[in-house]
Amino acid sequence: MALKARPAERAGDLEKITVNLGYVDLGHVDLLVREGFYSNRTDFIRTAIRNQLASHSEAVKQxxxxxxxxxxxxxxxxxxxxxxxxxxxxxxxxxxxxxxxxxxxxxxxxxxxxxxxxxxxxxxxxxxxxxxxxxxxx
Incomplete structure (x- = not known):
């Protein structure tokens, strides 16, 4: 399933959340960022969330x-x-x-x-x- 393009988000369009990760998970995220898969931790987290939302899109629509x-x-x-x-x-x-x-x-x-x-x-x-x-x- 292809993800729909999203308009650029402005700071006023965002809600800040806090995510607690274990050190090993955080290390994995940092490794992927360092290797260039993601631009930063936030990019990784947003991508992961969007992928999960896409995988459950039919249930969400219903x-x-x-x-x-x-x-x-x-x-x-x-x-x-x-x-x-x-x-x-x-x-x-x-x-x-x-x-x-x-x-x-x-x-x-x-x-x-x-x-x-x-x-x-x-x-x-x-x-x-x-x-x-x-x-x-x-």
Whole structure:
């Protein structure tokens, strides 16, 4: 299976994670970097992760469909949430990727319009909005 080309990632598009490796595994990574197979440790780790995701791509697609997850970046603006409130509705947010609530969204508007949040990836919102929605974030 061929991997799809990905657009260049910018620093703001990335989430930092920590990986603990045993010394022997780390030594193997460093050896591959030194031998020129990878440009650095991060390049090795990203390649390994992408290869694993590619090998499980069908299971991921089925799970996304089964759980009705939105894939990628999903941004919620103040205007969108005001329209949800005006319609008397509540959102159930399910995102695989990055879910963002704009900085100008007030905590009371978020509580009135968001019933639940389930994000596999990263969730960005002001600290006040996160606190207001704490009991709704899975």
């Amino acid at each position: 799970s996304i469909a089964r759980h009705t997850l939105e894939l990628g970046l999903r941004r919620y603006s103040r205007e969108e949430l005001e329209a949800v409130r005006a319609a008397g509705e509540k959102l159930r947010i399910h995102v695989l990727g990055l879910a963002m609530i704009d900085e100008d969204v007030m905590p009371d508007l978020a509580r009135e319009t968001i019933a639940s949040i389930h994000v596999l990836g990263a969730f960005q919102a002001s600290n006040a909005v996160k606190a207001a929605l704490a009991d709704r974030i899975a």
